[in-house]
Amino acid sequence: MSKFFAKLYIWVLLVVLYAPLVFIAVFSFTESKVLGSWEGFSTHLYQNLLTGQMQGNASLLAAVKNTLLIALVAAAFSTLLGTIAAIGIHNLRGRKKKVVTFLNNIPMINPDIITGVSLFLLFVFLHFSQGYVSVILAHITFCTPYVVLSVLPKLQQMNPNIYEAALDLGATPSQALWKVLVPELKPGMISGFILAFTMSLDDFAVTFFTRGTIGLDTLSTYIYTDARKGGLTPELRPLMTLIFLIILILLVIINVRQDRMNKQNANR
Amino acid sequence: MSKRSNWSIPYVVFLVLFVVLPLVLVLVYAFQDNSGHFTLGNITKFFTDKDALSTFAVSLEVALENTLLCILIGYPAAWILSNKQYNKSAVTIVLFIMPMWINALMRTLATAQLFTMLGITLGKGTLLFGMVYDYLPFMIYPIYNVLSKMDKSYAEAAVDLGATPWKAFWKVTVPLSMPGVTSGILMVFMPTVSTFAISEFLTNNKIKLFGTIIQENINSSMWNYGAALALIMLVIIGITSLFSKDKEEMEGGLI
Known part of the structure; x- marks a missing residue:
């Protein structure tokens, strides 16, 4: 039981901690000027960012x-x-x-x-x-x-x-x-x-x-x-979303490599 | 071997030029008027300026509340994360640190926007929430570091000798983890006192913190008054860092 509450506590904190980041990521797929108003799905902002064609x-x-x-x-x-x-x-x-x-x-x-x-x-x-x-x-x-x-x-x-x-x-x-x-x-x-x-x-x-x-x-x-x-x-x-993804991928790679190294050491 | 101690000379020169001299200049500018004459006017201006004084009081209050909240929320989290019974992987702690790699201003703006969308008015409450959100990892990490290195057999011995688990926690685990809490306090309290931008965004400019008035004075070319305010902040930092007796032994540090 205490294990359940301990896990719940950690997950609630993580959800709160990541909420603004998820918020940014979700709204990177709509064209609206303001963060928080949804105007339909679009990858337009990504195109703008990657082609460098932004209005001013x-x-x-x-x-x-x-x-x-x-x-x-x-x-x-x-x-x-x-x-x-x-x-x-x-x-x-x-x-x-x-x-x-x-x-x-x-x-x-x-x-x-x-x-x-x-x-x-x-x-x-x-x-x-x-x-x-x-x-x-x-x-x-x-x-x-x-x-x-x-x-x-x-x-x-x-x-x-x-x-x-x-x-x-x-x-x-x-x-x-x-x-x-x-x-x-x-x-x-x-x-x-x-x-x-x-x-x-x-x-x-x-x-x-x-x-x-x-x-x-x-x-x-x-x-x-x-x-x-x-x-x-x-x-x-979209820029922040991409940065977040890059960091996520880097961390996964580092952790997987570390895990593998730990296992190799354990096998010796 | 002895000659290699000379290798520190370039860095010492660098430190004197870019760390010591700038701090001396803060002191010099703080005690000068516009035309470069000695004056106590900037300091007395602060102590008679009601707005500046109340901003100062609000900053200290917010920083204290933020630090307390970070301890109250962060300590249990660090304890759970360091406890093998509840958490087996080191990945979870990385998850707590990862948001720090995303630009803090952007995260803060998104938080403020999220509040607005949920219909929550920006003010003291949202300011504290945002501060805790920004600084919680700095509290969790050092406490986690100390707790996970701690010899668990001390607490077990206390229980074997008849203490309740609760008592063992308060009388053994908590005192032993104090170095982590201290460096957490240092890493949360001082940045909170000095923050600017974050408070403006989270309260829609309703609540100003001390860092903001320093920035406003420097940016409007009131360098001398700005330097005096910076000096007052330096004094606060000096007092706070006395809390940690020996900084070299800040073993819970982020580094």
């Missing part, structure tokens, strides 16, 4: 491109900077280590709006013109700490002698770096990259304050401006 809303596709571009560049730089930083932090001792770790925590504890406002003031103060570069720098700021925290555990698990052994056996420091250290840190770097990428994709507040006035839009700021103008671009509905 071509900037939606530009926003999607910007979002992906910024996330990719920011995640790549964060991974590079964060991995080098993690190696450095791992080799620091005592007080210095504490200070750097504390500094690394600040961007994670700060709410987005503080990060956004403070970076906005920085760019104003430095007379740095705001646009792509300022947004990417801001994203690197809040993404890198997550990379550092993903790579550090790998360094702690690693046998410190294998790097030295490579050097003793005649590897140059750069060979030892690329052939020994990087392969060891790779899983941490990958999960750091993925974390950074998703944090960047999802960001609204920091982008909002650092994008300047050149009309740079990411998906988040596009939706915000759109909603404030009243009425969302209808094509956002």
Whole structure:
């Protein structure tokens, strides 16, 4: 009996959690301007989205491109900077280590709006013109700490002698770096990259304050401006539905692979 | 080996430039007037501005209520999910996290639209619902993490020694899961205080939260007052993060 109620509780929560997403998905198949009014089944919005033929809303596709571009560049730089930083932090001792770790925590504890406002003031103060570069720098700021925290555990698990052994056996420091250290840190770097990428994709507040006035839009700021103008671009509905499907498929693949790996390990 | 500690230098420079200096600038701008002279005016303006003060009070209230609701709804969920008797697959927890990958603003707008369609007036109730909806996964996940790593034999020992299951739960399981609850509180309370946009959408601009007035001031070029408000928020964050004694040991964290 208690099992029934436990399951019921979880399912009720999940239904509530997914209701708005299902709502968007259902209404992506009708042409109405407003979300929530049904005007008959149609795949017109999907056609508009995929052919890019939207009445005066071509900037939606530009926003999607910007979002992906910024996330990719920011995640790549964060991974590079964060991995080098993690190696450095791992080799620091005592007080210095504490200070750097504390500094690394600040961007994670700060709410987005503080990060956004403070970076906005920085760019104003430095007379740095705001646009792509300022947004990417801001994203690197809040993404890198997550990379550092993903790579550090790998360094702690690693046998410190294998790097030295490579050097003793005649590897140059750069060979030892690329052939020994990087392969060891790779899983941490990958999960750091993925974390950074998703944090960047999802960001609204920091982008909002650092994008300047050149009309740079990411998906988040596009939706915000759109909603404030009243009425969302209808094509956002199929777009969100497609994004949701892609994530769903990716998660299924990851889970199936993990399941298979677990089973293989169990069989050994 | 010692030379490799130098590898942290580029990042330290980066942190000083993009984290420390910006925060110092918040402090500097907060205590300056338009022409760059020192003033306490921005701070006193806040404490004499009735609208700003009531917005501040409402934000704290909403954040507290949201955090409490997230604990009340999220703890049982995390407990059930971590209990092998009720839930055998890790997929269910992924289902709870997945909506977070969809743009938060879009989800919020859809929620607001759903309320409107159901004939529910947008206001305090819908605001809280939307907030819980947005932040519940951040409460469930850290508690789930701690609960699923916890040694179940402690609670079993309590029952063996004569405690009722209910008592064992309150005296053993709950205290042991507190690190998860603490990091859940940190991940829900602070973002709620600082949120903007979400509250505007969920209440049709009827209820303003603190984040919104910061944004309005910055966007209308009232940088100094905006910085002062941001500074006040930073103080609140400082106080809240004292709750978690050692952040490095936030083992229930999302990471």
